[in-house]
Amino acid sequence: MKVGFLQFQPILGDVEENIDKISRIIRTTDSFDLIVIPELANSGYIFADRKELENISEEIPSGFFVNKLIELAKEKDGYIVSGICEKKGDLFFNSSVLLGPEGYVSKYRKIHLFDREKLFFEPGDGPFKVYDVRGMKVGLLICWDWIFPEATRSLAIQGMDVLAHSVNLVLSFCQNAMSTRSIENQIYAITSNRIGKETNQEFKLHFKGNSQVTSPDGKRLVQASTDKEESHIVSIDLEKSRNKWLSDRNHIFKDRRPNMYKLLIEEEEF
Ligand code: ACM
Secondary structure, rough: EEEEEOOOOOOOOOOOHHHHHHHHHHHOOOOEEEEEOOOOOOOOOOOOOHHHHHHHHHHHOOOHHHHHHHHHHHHHOOOEEEEEEEEEEEEEEEEEEEOOOEEEEEEEEEEOOOHHHHOOOOOOOOOEEEEEEEEEEEEEEEHHHHOHHHHHHHHHHOOOOOOEEEEEOOOOOOOHHHHHHHHHHEEEEEEEEOOEEEEEEOOOEEEEEEOEEEEEOOOOOEEOOOOOEEEEEOOHHHHHHHOOEOOOEEEEOOOOOOHHHHHOOOOOOO
């Protein structure tokens, strides 16, 4: 299977320019079974006011951005996961969509919102689900979901081979942590980050790329630059993500002791 990422700099509020950029890059990308595009790829990231989301978000799957991505999925004969600013009635979600040559497949709404996202978006309510993409089991998460190992685990115990992780990283921990997520679940993880500086009123962020694919042994199969628009596709071996034995006597899922983890599913007050 051939999987990878597209790293680019979305322009805040310019959906047409963003899909044009994505189209230009994807058309020069090697053929793929699955490509992952960053979080909020239609809209950009920094909102100063909730009203700004009205014109740059869209309903899924009827919206402009999703339909342009479906055209690209058909043209490339591959599947696309992309972050998207979703509108549903009066509410907004930080979502990602899974699309293929046959059209719209599904969406995921970010469950763990980061910082000022909480001012604009509703948190998603799952469920965590894996999808069959040409025999490969794919799960979707968005950015800050990475810091909750329970999120990746919830997908991995359903047989996920590949995590499609659309991100707009503002801290520097994620890329290293995804090696651990890959090892502890024996999965491939595709982390697709954006680049560039974004400013809106007094708010400023610098996104530093380094999109990557990690393998079940925790190695990076490829990593992008900190500041260039680029795409990379690598070959992966599903036998590796399906072998959960790490020694003759250690199977990472059979050895789990859920009875010992009961505190994890209680709603504690912190
Ligand atoms: C993030 O969740 N975009 C940091």
